[in-house]
Amino acid sequence: MRIYAINGSAKGEDSNSREMISIVQGYLGPGAEIGMVSQIRQYRKPDDSIFPAMAASDVLLVSSSLYVDALPATLLAFLERYSAYLAGPGKDVRARTQRVFACVNCGFFEGEQNASALEIIANFSAASGLRWSGGVGIGTGEMIGSLKDVPLDSSIRKPVTRALRALAEAIAAGPDGRLGENLFVHHWLPFILYKLAGEAGWRKQAKQNGLKRREIFLKPLESANTR
């Protein structure tokens, strides 16, 4: 089975989107042949020569983070180019059997906040003659990368890794494999703990940049306006 994964993150290799692909790849095992494309690299330097291999794959896996309640603009640009390629001359869309899966994560707590981004990918699939086969929406997304050295079956990771395993199993189930419904999950910790840990993380990064705690609250546009 040939799989093509789109890393939808603007951060490239060092991203939660890339890590989600790695987790799915791990569940698929060494037999799965996975091609990989970084949408941000494609945005900076478009290269259509990858499309024949993408179109010939059995499965397309779109992995992204949430940008303002939807997909990043640069990922849209890449999907538009792929869709245009598929609509080009000599390509019989009706005969196409490519299944499309997706995983989208956000920094908010609730996985459900990714629902519309998954819908966009479902609509892209329908408009491009591909078969939407389900997706996973993950909240607490910043923890995907930060916990990558913690065992996959640890309590805190389990809701997320179980959903990604279900996605991998649907991919591996053959031509009719699909998720019965989109899955929405977050790491196993209470809302308040995630909020506090997240905010401490931002403070730590700000401090590393030489900022004082109160400077995180700066209002430069307000100051510019009252000058």
Added chain:
Amino acid sequence: MKIGILYDSTESESRALYEALRAAAARSCDRVVTIDSAPGIAPPCINCFQCWIKNPGECVLPHDPAIEFANQFWDADIVVIVSRILWGGYSMRVKLYLDRILPILHPYFVKHNGEMHHRLRYKSLPVFLGVGYGARTAGEEATFRAIAAANRDQNPKGRKYSHFLVGIGEALAERTSACGEWLAKEVSK
């Protein structure tokens, strides 16, 4: 009251809707600021978060047209986003601008309407209202409604406002005047 309008002058539908919106806004608001996404493919937000943890409130990308999205709209009461509907979301060209919103948000979290959102950096955040056209299926229209509602609900007081859709098969000319009336109603809320 201040209103911001983001539109795409390369599309005739967007131009027509924009004209109606601008006329309606000019009648009821003392400040109307518009941004046309046409001048170029703006550099994308790369989620570097430097506007939160290095230069709080300021984008670190070199000055470009899309930076105006934050700089011009940060203190608007309402921002109307006029866009062709692409698979249920905003078009790529418009979304490049919308993605540059991060500097006016704060990295900390709050909970409102039962969901986690970003704390506001300034006293208030504009209410973002979507105006969409060109959907190809009812499914795309439904997705657009959900996304417009999610954008709007970033503002804790956003729920009383609505979006506007030129639906499949509807005549643009008729909907254009309805669009101006819609904005007048939203502004009066």
